[in-house]
Amino acid sequence: MTTLTPVPAFTDNYIWVIARAGHAIAVDPGDAAPLAAFLDAQRLDLAAILVTHHHRDHTGGIAALVARHRCPVHGPGSIGATTHPVREGDRLAFAALGITFEVLETPGHTRDHVAYYGANLLFCGDTLFGCGCGKLFEGSPAEMTASLDKILALPDTTQVCAAHEYTLANIAFARRIDPANAALCQRERDDRAARAAGLPTLPSTLALEKATNPFLRFRHPDMIAFAEGCLGRRDLTAAEVFAAIRAAKDAADG
Numbered sequence: 001m002t003t004l005t006p007v008p009a010f011t012d013n014y015i016w017v018i019a020r021a022g023h024a025i026a027v028d029p030g031d032a033a034p035l036a037a038f039l040d041a042q043r044l045d046l047a048a049i050l051v052t053h054h055h056r057d058h059t060g061g062i063a064a065l066v067a068r069h070r071c072p073v074h075g076p077g078s079i080g081a082t083t084h085p086v087r088e089g090d091r092l093a094f095a096a097l098g099i100t101f102e103v104l105e106t107p108g109h110t111r112d113h114v115a116y117y118g119a120n121l122l123f124c125g126d127t128l129f130g131c132g133c134g135k136l137f138e139g140s141p142a143e144m145t146a147s148l149d150k151i152l153a154l155p156d157t158t159q160v161c162a163a164h165e166y167t168l169a170n171i172a173f174a175r176r177i178d179p180a181n182a183a184l185c186q187r188e189r190d191d192r193a194a195r196a197a198g199l200p201t202l203p204s205t206l207a208l209e210k211a212t213n214p215f216l217r218f219r220h221p222d223m224i225a226f227a228e229g230c231l232g233r234r235d236l237t238a239a240e241v242f243a244a245i246r247a248a249k250d251a252a253d254g
Contacts, residue, residue: 008165014163014165015030019044019097020099023097024039025046025047025048028050028125029059031060032061033061048073049062049071049074051073076113088103102118106125106150109127109138110137117154121161121203125163128151128213129163132170144246148242154206160205177214178223183211183212184211215245219241223245227241230248
């Protein structure tokens with residue numbers, strides 16, 4: 001049986017671990033210690049590491065883990081620890097776990113950002129969060145919109161495995177700009193209950209994100225109307241609608 005576990009790290013990071021038959025793949029191990037403890041407790045051998053982008057909270061544990069497990073590191077070539085650089089359309093097959101991932105280039109949060117899709121799982125790093133998306137530290141709104149369109153093209157049943165537990169804060173913002181969204185109201189109730197029970201809000205599903213995440217709803221009439229109100233003009237492109245939503249979130253974050 002294949003298992004999927006979000007291993008908490010730092011304050012709000014998740015290191016995702018896919019495991020089967022004593023073997024594991026870890027995604028974005030920013031801190032080696034919690035992952036090593038999990039692998040030891042579950043008696044798992046680390047077969048590979050997948051990395052989405054170069055930020056240290058996603059890469060900081062790689063060196064220690066490789067020293068111990070001698071495993072390959074798949075990720076953007078811009079990351080020094082990468083042993084197997086990946087690009088758009090690459091397919092990564094892991095026979096020990098019976099799983100294959102397709103690489104999607106998803107620039108926006110950073111220019112080197114990639115995501116991994118396979119077995120109905122999407123490891124999207126900081127491109128997409130529960131009811132949110134990553135800040136545009138290096139990319140443009142047009143780049144991020146194109147990246148999100150790649151994600152929108154995936155099946156609705158896709159499990160969205162984002163790298164941070166930001167969901168409740170993101171929902172609070174989404175409620176302010178999309179107050180009539182009944183699905184969003186229900187999501188807030190469900191995710192608040194999950195957190196109160198000590199459970200993660202992730203993975204979510206792409207269907208849920210499409211229904212509630214304002215950063216995926218840049219073609220929805222309600223989000224277009226919000227952006228028109230912000231910018232004071234009509235006939236906006238998808239990238240302009242996204243940019244208006246992102247700017248509003250950045251302002252709310254201070």
